[in-house]
Amino acid sequence: MFRVASSNVSKRLQRAVNPTKRYSTEGSLPAQADVVIIGGGSIGCNVLYQLSKRGVSAVLLEQAKVTSGTTWHTAGLHWRLRPNDIEVQLLATTKNVLESLEAETGLHSGYIQNGGIFIARSKERIQEYQRLHTLGHFFGIESQLLNPEEVVKLSPALDPNDFTAALYSPGDGVIDPSQFCSSLIKGATMNGGKLFENCPVTNLVLDRTGGIKKVVGVETDKGTIKTNFVVNACGAWANKIARMADVDIPLAPMKHAYIVTESIPEVKGTPNIRDHDASVYFRIQGDSICMGGYEPNPELLRDIPNDFQFGLYELDHSIFDVHIEKATKLCPTLGKVGIKSTVCGPESFTPDHKPLMGEDPKCYGLYHACGFNSAGMMLSSGCAEQLAIWLTRGRPDLPMFPYDIRRFTTSMRSDRSWIVETSHESYVKNYSIVFPHDQFLSGRNLQIDPFHEVLVAHGAVMEQAQGWERPGYYIKDSTAPVRNYDWYGYYDHVKNPDQRYSKQLERDYTFNFSKNHDIIGEECLAARNNVALFDLSYFTKLYLTGPDAQEAADWLFTANTDREPEKVVYTCSLNSKGGVEADCTVMPLVQGAGRLVGPILKGKGYYIVAGGGSGYHTISHLKKQLYIKKFKSVITDVTDKMGILSIQGPKSGELLQSITETPITDQNFPFGMSHLVTINGHTCRAMRISFVGELGYELHIPTASCLSILSKVEEAGRSFDMKFAGYRSLYSLSCEKGYHLWNHDLRGNDNPVEAGLGFVCRKEGPYQGKDQVDKLKKQGAKKKRVFFTIPDKTVAVYGLETIWRDDTIVGFLRRGEYAYHLDCSLGIGFVEHPEDKVITDEFLKTGRYEIEVMGTRYPAILHTTSPFDPTNQRLMGHYEHHFQEQSHFED
Numbered sequence: 001m002f003r004v005a006s007s008n009v010s011k012r013l014q015r016a017v018n019p020t021k022r023y024s025t026e027g028s029l030p031a032q033a034d035v036v037i038i039g040g041g042s043i044g045c046n047v048l049y050q051l052s053k054r055g056v057s058a059v060l061l062e063q064a065k066v067t068s069g070t071t072w073h074t075a076g077l078h079w080r081l082r083p084n085d086i087e088v089q090l091l092a093t094t095k096n097v098l099e100s101l102e103a104e105t106g107l108h109s110g111y112i113q114n115g116g117i118f119i120a121r122s123k124e125r126i127q128e129y130q131r132l133h134t135l136g137h138f139f140g141i142e143s144q145l146l147n148p149e150e151v152v153k154l155s156p157a158l159d160p161n162d163f164t165a166a167l168y169s170p171g172d173g174v175i176d177p178s179q180f181c182s183s184l185i186k187g188a189t190m191n192g193g194k195l196f197e198n199c200p201v202t203n204l205v206l207d208r209t210g211g212i213k214k215v216v217g218v219e220t221d222k223g224t225i226k227t228n229f230v231v232n233a234c235g236a237w238a239n240k241i242a243r244m245a246d247v248d249i250p251l252a253p254m255k256h257a258y259i260v261t262e263s264i265p266e267v268k269g270t271p272n273i274r275d276h277d278a279s280v281y282f283r284i285q286g287d288s289i290c291m292g293g294y295e296p297n298p299e300l301l302r303d304i305p306n307d308f309q310f311g312l313y314e315l316d317h318s319i320f321d322v323h324i325e326k327a328t329k330l331c332p333t334l335g336k337v338g339i340k341s342t343v344c345g346p347e348s349f350t351p352d353h354k355p356l357m358g359e360d361p362k363c364y365g366l367y368h369a370c371g372f373n374s375a376g377m378m379l380s381s382g383c384a385e386q387l388a389i390w391l392t393r394g395r396p397d398l399p400m401f402p403y404d405i406r407r408f409t410t411s412m413r414s415d416r417s418w419i420v421e422t423s424h425e426s427y428v429k430n431y432s433i434v435f436p437h438d439q440f441l442s443g444r445n446l447q448i449d450p451f452h453e454v455l456v457a458h459g460a461v462m463e464q465a466q467g468w469e470r471p472g473y474y475i476k477d478s479t480a481p482v483r484n485y486d487w488y489g490y491y492d493h494v495k496n497p498d499q500r501y502s503k504q505l506e507r508d509y510t511f512n513f514s515k516n517h518d519i520i521g522e523e524c525l526a527a528r529n530n531v532a533l534f535d536l537s538y539f540t541k542l543y544l545t546g547p548d549a550q551e552a553a554d555w556l557f558t559a560n561t562d563r564e565p566e567k568v569v570y571t572c573s574l575n576s577k578g579g580v581e582a583d584c585t586v587m588p589l590v591q592g593a594g595r596l597v598g599p600i601l602k603g604k605g606y607y608i609v610a611g612g613g614s615g616y617h618t619i620s621h622l623k624k625q626l627y628i629k630k631f632k633s634v635i636t637d638v639t640d641k642m643g644i645l646s647i648q649g650p651k652s653g654e655l656l657q658s659i660t661e662t663p664i665t666d667q668n669f670p671f672g673m674s675h676l677v678t679i680n681g682h683t684c685r686a687m688r689i690s691f692v693g694e695l696g697y698e699l700h701i702p703t704a705s706c707l708s709i710l711s712k713v714e715e716a717g718r719s720f721d722m723k724f725a726g727y728r729s730l731y732s733l734s735c736e737k738g739y740h741l742w743n744h745d746l747r748g749n750d751n752p753v754e755a756g757l758g759f760v761c762r763k764e765g766p767y768q769g770k771d772q773v774d775k776l777k778k779q780g781a782k783k784k785r786v787f788f789t790i791p792d793k794t795v796a797v798y799g800l801e802t803i804w805r806d807d808t809i810v811g812f813l814r815r816g817e818y819a820y821h822l823d824c825s826l827g828i829g830f831v832e833h834p835e836d837k838v839i840t841d842e843f844l845k846t847g848r849y850e851i852e853v854m855g856t857r858y859p860a861i862l863h864t865t866s867p868f869d870p871t872n873q874r875l876m877g878h879y880e881h882h883f884q885e886q887s888h889f890e891d
Helices: 011-017 040-053 085-105 124-136 148-154 175-189 236-246 315-331 331-337 376-393 410-414 417-426 452-457 500-506 519-527 549-556 615-629 654-655 702-720 727-737 769-779 843-846
Strands: 035-038 060-061 116-120 143-146 167-168 173-176 194-196 201-207 214-220 221-226 229-230 252-261 272-275 282-286 288-293 338-349 358-362 361-372 459-464 468-474 532-535 540-545 569-574 580-588 606-610 634-637 640-649 674-679 682-687 696-702 724-726 782-789 800-807 808-819 824-831 849-853 856-863
Touching: 035 040, 035 452, 040 361, 040 376, 085 124, 085 173, 085 175, 085 376, 116 124, 116 148, 116 201, 116 358, 124 143, 124 808, 124 843, 124 849, 143 148, 148 167, 173 282, 175 194, 201 236, 214 358, 236 361, 236 532, 252 315, 272 315, 282 315, 288 315, 315 331, 315 849, 338 417, 338 682, 358 376, 361 376, 410 417, 452 459, 452 640, 452 702, 459 500, 468 532, 468 724, 468 727, 500 654, 519 532, 519 727, 532 727, 532 808, 540 549, 540 615, 549 615, 569 615, 569 769, 580 615, 615 634, 640 654, 640 702, 654 696, 654 702, 654 724, 674 702, 682 702, 727 808, 727 824, 782 808, 782 849, 800 824
Parallel strands: 035 060, 035 229, 060 194, 116 272, 214 361, 229 361, 532 724
Antiparallel strands: 116 167, 143 167, 201 214, 214 221, 252 288, 252 338, 272 282, 282 288, 358 361, 459 468, 532 640, 540 606, 540 634, 569 580, 580 606, 640 696, 674 682, 682 696, 782 824, 782 856, 800 808, 800 849, 808 824, 849 856
């Protein structure tokens, strides 16, 4: 056990408290600026640096001294491999900035590249590292899987008997926060950026005309700066700035700690360590170890005083000592030396352990750059670069939805209890294995649809998506309801005695085929061969109305929406750079009878349905365009006022006809059309569309009618052997058909031409991003969305697997599923030309392809369109012929 040698702050931290050089701007505040950044931590300094390099008039305001908040005491670790491609690219940018700053500014950036080792203690953890290793190939990141004996050669202080394997990344390192921020500020001021320390912000000046809030200035005790853009980079204090704009952000501060040991000579120059299974990390600091971790019972903070500058809390050993016990098993020497100093400071955490970035949809001009979950130092330059592009060009270059503040709905942002408990679990699970289908236990049942209780009773195992509970899959002869969060038994909570739901989640704790593989397959094949019922109620449902509704629809959507009433049109909505911000269905409305599903309109109107997981993002995007273009139109969200039942499969038409008098025929009800129908005495909207590639119908039902119509569908379904099906099968089926899933194989930096969606982009009339679509249609695309089937049926793919063409890496899978009808794994990814040329069909079809899965390459067959029902016969309800499915590339 440790002995405490001193309670003094380490020398490194003393240097941060008393820096030798500052670059504060002398004189009074400017009267105006293009952008005002609030918060002088690593994020704020990086944003000032990135904006200044782009010629933007930017001002950074810090209430005390630069780094005085949470930055000064950060451990400063920098890793390069993460379980998603976006973070890998952000981390690469940070490293590039660190390595170039000294040449630019003459100051050392504080970066030391001493490498990083990830410790593994289980087969599943090794597989996770193999996935990271595989993804790193595409981005040129060197890594090696090592056995314990090889690890000890790099880090002699470790006990090789305490772990089974490790991933070594020699390009990892550590950052000194004080040096880093000093070099960033100098680089920024060299390009005209201004820093004002000891300048607390007292208020944001807002323009509230027209019912819209917009930032127009920043008030301080030294004066007011006029500006149209403010960046909230205040870390653990970010909520205080948000409240000045009358908005909430989903962020919770907590205490986070590490200790610094006395001298351990054998660790000098060795790599930093992350022992994920023990939830501890080692940062090598000279001949000492900074050791910290993520315990199950961190101390939650309600608020942090404004004057908590360079402040620390007393370390609570009753909480922290769990890390000491685990760390000394890995590094026995560590337990024989004293503690030189302890560091316990505030950090901010978010419900999904991702930062909060981008413009606040509730206050235009207010951008967030906070909530970095103790990873702010390593992500800072990458995120700041994207935010600078966001501010100057309207959208970032990378698809930043996983970080975008718009991933959280208004109800999620305003529910403090939900925020605290989900942020707690994100802290606790920080080092947990990131399985493809894992689910949180916290924050559940925030929003449930009208069918929820009935479906749980039918065996629905629920998933959470954007606050909504939705069926993942159905189990037989049992139920698995989601219970209230038990905080892992801490804070005087009693652990839930009912562990049925947790036991179900454990069946998915694998990177091979899930133990639910066959259950999901049965649901898929029911939709392919008979009939299945899906609950799509959490899908986003909107009305676009007002005098300019048609003009607005023309600008918002790529497809021609000026169609006959009740014609369902699939379309994209783009950003200014031509990237797909949303894909949805849009339907022109007829004059209704005053019902929710048939509203009375003054002029033209549209019913819009978009995916639920990105629904609030879609709403915010559409509303912002209405504001910018000054359309006299309104978006009304009716998501929680209607449920959706989707009946899919060859027998779906017969089932629907058995419960309604409306003729369900090809002539009266062709594909892509909608009608109001009556079922069990209740009126709902029926739409003949499918997200699985079969004959199918959706019933859009007012909440009060949901259970009555479900009862009728279920009763009729017994005669057809109808099966209840969840989102796991829905996504498998949609992937097999080749449909897009936004934020997966279709993202905000994908042009429709690259994504195979050029057919929904009309030639006539302007729409946002059309110039970029037309450019790629003319010049050709340098990446193309394609499909891969893997003949080896033992191979599971989930996304992030590397694509090889003739022994050259040309991409990675964005999405992977098992295609049960094709009876093989199927992946979707974008292929790029290794010589940065336009991708042609000739290039695609002449290659020999392999998909690398956890370090092993498997032969794969490329298809430019999905091999499932390529002529859409099943979608049209034509099941009378047997079709030979495409099994290889064809023109």
